[in-house]
Amino acid sequence: MADVLAEGYNVFDTKKSPSGTVKYLSSPADVITLIQSGKLQEHILLVRGGTTTFLAPALSMGAIGVITMSGAPESHLGILSREFQTPCVMTAYLTSSDSRYSVGATPESHFVEIAEQLDGKKVRLDCTDDEVGRIVALD
Amino acid sequence: MTAPVLDKTDYDVLNVVALKKMASAPTIVTDTGLAADDVTTVLTGLSEQGLVVVAGDAALPTNEAEPALAAAAAVYYADLRGDADLIELVDRFETVNAQFLTTMSSWQQIDVGGRKVANDHSDSEYDDKVITRLDKLIARLGPLLDALAGHDARFAGYPRRFAAAMELIDAGQHDLVSSPTKDSVHNVWFEFHEDLLRTLGRERTE
Known part of the structure; x- marks a missing residue:
């Protein structure tokens, strides 16, 4: 059975199942560097939250998949991902960890752990379920 | 330095x-x-x-x-941030913003038996109701936009952009509701929200 590394809210159900190496983007500069590298479509993009508005250029340039560590499907980023039909899993948590996101009460270690565990991993997004999006290991 | x-x-x-x-x-x-x-x-x-x-x-x-x-x-915007009447309007905006996000999602997805599915826009009556709701939400921004424009004329651009988008929507160009690549209602609203937060020195909340 496929190894589900993380799961979260599925922003919209789709048969698209993009795969790529997870790349954590922490700032606008990271997005610019990735776009300029010409390798945008080799990566599943991991960002901290639904309020991470600097991701918008990557979506418009053809990002293939997005994972966030906080935020709701009704957020601006959720609306954008549906418009661009970019599969997106929001408020993802590690299946190997008990740590969960809680609005206004999430320790920094929660985000650090997810970024460390997922960044650089080869994964596939499974967004076929109505509610739950899954990040599946390919390694 | x-x-x-x-x-x-x-x-x-x-x-x-x-x-x-x-x-x-x-x-x-x-x-x-x-x-x-x-x-x-x-x-x-x-x-x-x-x-x-x-x-x-x-x-x-x-x-x-x-x-x-x-x-x-x-x-x-130091003066603006000290304008108590304006801040009261801003605080009311957060409620309107939450309603806007929900309305925008209901434009993109409809509820079928408890399951969210993509709105294929085949039900014009449903779509018209969502558009009417958006129009009302935009109207509720009026007092806040007017107050902000009194401090900086830049904010007078938002009502013009909303009106232009709604006019095109009424003419049948429904992609002006949420298209990320056009001056759609969603894009104008998003930019206004960002602009407002920066002007006030506030952070976006989840």
Whole structure:
């Protein structure tokens, strides 16, 4: 059975199942560097939250998949991902960890752990379920 | 050493780039009302200061853009931030904003037996109801936009953009509701929200 590394809210159900190496983007500069590298479509993009508005250029340039560590499907980023039909899993948590996101009460270690565990991993997004999006290991 | 505060023209141009996340010179001309040559000059200066990166025909904000804008906004909008009547209107906006996000999602997805599925826009009656709701939500921004425009004329641009989008929607161009690549109601609303937060020195909440 496929190894589900993380799961979260599925922003919209789709048969698209993009795969790529997870790349954590922490700032606008990271997005610019990735776009300029010409390798945008080799990566599943991991960002901290639904309020991470600097991701918008990557979506418009053809990002293939997005994972966030906080935020709701009704957020601006959720609306954008549906418009661009970019599969997106929001408020993802590690299946190997008990740590969960809680609005206004999430320790920094929660985000650090997810970024460390997922960044650089080869994964596939499974967004076929109505509610739950899954990040599946390919390694 | 503290960097000098952006002058107001630099602020207005960089603000458009930061709001749109990626903006071409013609778009900046439209949004700021500045002459094309002036926008080119300002973008060159902002690039030299490391506040934007020009890629192709678009400018993108660097990591330093937001702190520079925040520092300038604290100076330019100190009076506005102390306007109790305006702050009361702003506090009411958060409720309207939540309703807007829910309404926008209901434009994109419909509930079928408890399951969210993509709105294929075959039910014109449903779509019309959502559009009417959006129109009412935009109308509820009126007092806040008027109050903000009293402090900075930039905010008078938002009612014009909302009106232009709604006019096209009423004419049947429904992609003006939420298209991410047009001056849609969603894009205008998003930019207004970002602009408002920066003006007030507030953070976006989840």
